Amino acid sequence: MTDHLHFPALLRMLDERSAAFRAAVAEAPSLDADVPSCPGWTLYDLANHLSEGDRFWAHIVLNTAPGDERPSKDGLPAPREREELISWLADSTEQLLTALREAGPDRSCWAWWEPLASPHTVAAVARRRVPESLIHTYDAQLASGSPQELPATEAGDAIEEFLATVCTGTVPWPGEPATMDYHAAETGSWRQTVDAAGSRFTRLTSAEADGSKPTAAIYGTASEMALLMYMRIPADTLRIEGDADLLQRLQDWG
Numbered sequence: 001m002t003d004h005l006h007f008p009a010l011l012r013m014l015d016e017r018s019a020a021f022r023a024a025v026a027e028a029p030s031l032d033a034d035v036p037s038c039p040g041w042t043l044y045d046l047a048n049h050l051s052e053g054d055r056f057w058a059h060i061v062l063n064t065a066p067g068d069e070r071p072s073k074d075g076l077p078a079p080r081e082r083e084e085l086i087s088w089l090a091d092s093t094e095q096l097l098t099a100l101r102e103a104g105p106d107r108s109c110w111a112w113w114e115p116l117a118s119p120h121t122v123a124a125v126a127r128r129r130v131p132e133s134l135i136h137t138y139d140a141q142l143a144s145g146s147p148q149e150l151p152a153t154e155a156g157d158a159i160e161e162f163l164a165t166v167c168t169g170t171v172p173w174p175g176e177p178a179t180m181d182y183h184a185a186e187t188g189s190w191r192q193t194v195d196a197a198g199s200r201f202t203r204l205t206s207a208e209a210d211g212s213k214p215t216a217a218i219y220g221t222a223s224e225m226a227l228l229m230y231m232r233i234p235a236d237t238l239r240i241e242g243d244a245d246l247l248q249r250l251q252d253w254g
Contacts, residue, residue: 007105010126011097013154017133018093021050022086024140031082033143037232043143047085048078050136051092057125058099064110066120071110093133100126117164117200128165131158135230155222156187162229163190163201170198174253180246181217183209184225194250216242 025031031044038046056073064071078088103109105123118124134154141147150158159182173194181204183189189209192201204212220228220238227233235247 007123007126010123010130011100013130014093014097014126014133017130017137017154018054018089021047021133021137021140022089024137024144024146025082025086025089027146028140028144031080031085035139035143037139037142043140044078044080044085046136046139046143047089050133051078051089052076053132054092054096054129057129058095060111061099061103061107061109061122061125066108066110066115068110070112096129113165114169116170117168118161124165127157127161130154131161131226131230134158135226135232138227138232149221150223150226152186152222155226156184158226159184159187159222159229160190160201160203162226163192167192167199168201172196172198175249178216178243178246179214180250181209181212181214182225182229183217183219184222185220187222192250194253214242216240216244216246218247 025043025047028043031042031047033043035041035043035046041049052073055076056071059074060071079085100122103122105121105126107122108120109122109125111118111120111124111128118128131154134150135158138147138150163182173196175194177193177195179194180192181189182192189204190201191204191212191214192199218225218228218235218238218240224233224238228235228238231251235244240247
């Protein structure tokens with residue numbers, strides 16, 4: 001996905017996932033409900049985290065430049081009464097969306113990731129916030145007792161965004177060079193390569209995916225693959241070929 005061309009779509013996805021998150025909060029039995037996928041967190045903790053992130057990045061895209069020191073968060077806690085919390089969540093997302101629109105996709109800003117495959121731009125921030133909202137909506141749905149499959153389009157881009165932002169870097173891989181292929185049924189295939197130069201990825205064509213011989217390959221739906229990458233579901237729920245231990249080593253490497 002090209003960030004600039006799909007900027008309006010990213011904003012739409014953020015708005016839709018925010019609405020789905022608020023719906024899960026509204027349906028939950030209690031704000032004190034445990035979030036099984038975030039051990040030690042209640043639903044309130046999760047909501048506070050997501051709204052804090054929206055407000056944090058709204059400030060960043062309008063007020064920072066690459067190379068700045070990490071900005072501090074405002075520290076304002078979300079309200080604990082349910083209706084007020086839902087309004088706070090909506091306002092937090094609107095602050096983010098307004099800031100993203102005002103800044104525009106090409107503006108440079110501070111970011112925590114290496115700018116190798118994911119640049120330090122407003123478009124990249126928007127793209128990073130979509131899976132944050134996507135996965136945490138799933139977390140909230142788990143807490144409310146009604147988890148849903150992730151939308152395929154958002155899940156597919158979450159896979160590639162994770163490989164670009166979280167997994168691409170120059171820290172040397174401590175083992176023998178290896179390749180891991182990720183095959184999402186609806187949205188495509190990717191190869192992660194790790195070696196002494198670090199970690200990088202490529203999108204595979206159908207021919208490359210069919211003819212490739214990686215160290216290991218994993219197969220599932222786009223929803224399953226995204227949930228796996230964010231460690232919401234165990235690897236043994238998907239089909240793995242080749243070195244089945246490679247995925248665990250990659251997760252442990254961090």
